[in-house]
Amino acid sequence: MNALWNAITKLYGEHGASQTGLTLIEYNPDEKLAVIRTNNTALNMTRASIATITKIEEKPVAIHVLAISGTIKALYKNLRH
Amino acid sequence: MKRQYADLHLTTNIRDSQQVSVIINKAAQLGYNLIALLFLPNTTQEELKQIQTACKEAKLDLATRIDLKPRTPNDLIFNLRKFRRRFEIIAVLCESKNVARQAAKDHRVDLISFPSTDFRQRFFDMAEAELASASQASLEIDTRPLLMLEGPARARLLASLRKEVAIAKGFKVPIIMSSGTSNELLMRKPQEQAVLAQLFDLDREYALDAVSRNPTAIVTRNRQKLSPKFIAPGIRLVKKGKDC
Numbered sequence: 001m002n003a004l005w006n007a008i009t010k011l012y013g014e015h016g017a018s019q020t021g022l023t024l025i026e027y028n029p030d031e032k033l034a035v036i037r038t039n040n041t042a043l044n045m046t047r048a049s050i051a052t053i054t055k056i057e058e059k060p061v062a063i064h065v066l067a068i069s070g071t072i073k074a075l076y077k078n079l080r081h
Numbered sequence: 082m083k084r085q086y087a088d089l090h091l092t093t094n095i096r097d098s099q100q101v102s103v104i105i106n107k108a109a110q111l112g113y114n115l116i117a118l119l120f121l122p123n124t125t126q127e128e129l130k131q132i133q134t135a136c137k138e139a140k141l142d143l144a145t146r147i148d149l150k151p152r153t154p155n156d157l158i159f160n161l162r163k164f165r166r167r168f169e170i171i172a173v174l175c176e177s178k179n180v181a182r183q184a185a186k187d188h189r190v191d192l193i194s195f196p197s198t199d200f201r202q203r204f205f206d207m208a209e210a211e212l213a214s215a216s217q218a219s220l221e222i223d224t225r226p227l228l229m230l231e232g233p234a235r236a237r238l239l240a241s242l243r244k245e246v247a248i249a250k251g252f253k254v255p256i257i258m259s260s261g262t263s264n265e266l267l268m269r270k271p272q273e274q275a276v277l278a279q280l281f282d283l284d285r286e287y288a289l290d291a292v293s294r295n296p297t298a299i300v301t302r303n304r305q306k307l308s309p310k311f312i313a314p315g316i317r318l319v320k321k322g323k324d325c
Contacts, residue, residue, distance in 0.1 A: 010231060011280070044276055051273040054228050054266065062266040064111070065273065 003056045004036070007049040020046050025072065033066075035075065043068070084289065086271035087115035087296035089146060089170060089192070090223060090259030095120060095132060100263070102135055107265040109139040115297060117144040117170050122163075144300045146170040154183035161189045169303045172221060178204045185212035191299050192219050192257060197226035200237055205245040210252035217302075219295060220249050223261025224269060224277055242281035255295040256283065 001024050008017040020042040025035040038046040050063050069075035093104045095118055108116045118132065129145070136143040147168045151157035157173060157180055164171060172192035175181035181204040184190045193213060195203040205220060213220065222242060230238055249256055258274045260267065269277070271292040278288035305311055310318040 044279055047273065047276040048280055051269050051277055052228055060264075060266050062268070064270055 003053050004046075004049060007053050008045065011049050011052060012045055016042075016045060022046065035072070040070075084271075084293040085114040085297050086112055086293050087117075087300070088113050088260050088268070088271075088274075088292070089115075089117040089144065089257060089296045089299070090119070090172070090221065090261045091116055091263070091268075092119045092261060093263040095124065095128060098131065101132060103265050104263070104268075105132075105135050105139050105141060107268055109141050111268060111270045113141065113271065115142040115144060115300060117146040117296075117300070120145050120147055120168065122147065142300075144169045146172060148172045148174060150174045150176065151180050152177070154179050156180075157183050157187070161187060165189045166307065169300060169307065175204060176202055181205075181209055182212060185209050185218055186216055187218075188216040190216070190218050191303065192221040194221040194223070197223065197238060198230075198234065200241055203241050203245065205248060207248055207252070210248045210254050213249075213254045214252040219255040219257045219299060220245065221257045221259055222246075222278070222291075223259055224274055225261040225267055227277055227280070228267055228269075239281050246281050246283050250287070255298070256287070256291045257296050257299070258288070258291040259296075 001022070004022065005017065008020060008022070019039065021037070021039040023037040025037050027034045036046070047065060050065060053061065053063050055061060067075055067078040069078055088108060091104055091108070093100050095101055101118070105116070116136070120129070133143050145168045147164050147170070149157060149160050149164070149171065151160060151173065161171065170191050171189065172194060173180070173184040173190050174194050174196070175184055176196060181193065181195075184193045195205060226238060227235065246256060258278050260269065262268060271289075274292050275285065275288035278291055279285065283291065305317070308317070312318060
């Protein structure tokens with residue numbers, strides 16, 4: 001989450017970051033899968049920030065969005081399909 | 082109709098078969114349908130066939146691309162004459178204004194791009210856009226520098242891109258978004274590329290076209306032109322023989 005907050009702050013500043021309402025809902029280290037909640041109005045900001053993450057603690061990484069949904073129930077349904 | 086996504090700028094060394102395979106599989110996994118790898122002028126038919134087979138296995142369409150970095154307009158004309166019929170995509174990295182103008186007005190050039198870190202060498206102004214619009218050349222924007230740069234350098238690049246995109250839209254110059262990378266960790270999904278394009282005020286539909294419709298149109302057009310049946314734009318050989 002720190003990497004995501006840093007990316008958002010770098011790209012949009014603290015004012016922009018405050019509009020995203022970011023929350024980590026779940027993180028599964030085995031599957032390397034995270035569920036993140038963000039405000040609907042800040043969705044593009046969050047997606048762009050996720051795309052700009054290239055390193056976490058000096059290790060090269062790439063993070064991709066697998067699915068987006070309005071509810072957590074529908075999100076898990078999308079992921080299962 | 083479902084969009085067909087394309088990444089026309091993957092710069093991996095085509096002689097490193099392991100890396101090529103990694104890049105091809107990653108592109109397929111990210112949802113691309115068409116990719117263009119950077120070929121060398123001395124690429125053999127065997128090397129090309131090998132890569133084409135790997136792409137076919139990954140259910141990807143492969144386009145051949147060469148990047149030209151000419152010093153003078155004459156140098157560019159010479160290289161275009163030499164390579165145009167051998168490669169499906171010709172991109173020109175413009176490092177001087179004269180080269181940029183020649184590249185924009187020459188209909189054999191598909192993509193024009195500019196150095197991402199030296200902002201004095203970005204020559205995409207209204208005159209350039211007008212020439213590019215008439216010759217059907219497209220403006221290529223790589224996402225790699227957007228991911229690699231930070232702080233003031235990225236802010237300056239975004240400001241330049243915002244200005245260039247506004248000019249390109251005004252003159253109806255197609256914009257192409259590409260990865261421009263040889264590292265699979267710097268490749269992004271087409272939708273993610275489109276979201277990154279929104280950082281320089283490219284609206285959603287236009288940004289999605291920059292990773293789907295625009296690059297696909299270039300490859301389709303050039304394949305038709307390179308076909309032996311092609312005579313002139315709009316004219317092609319349908320039948321040959323005495324009974325015609």
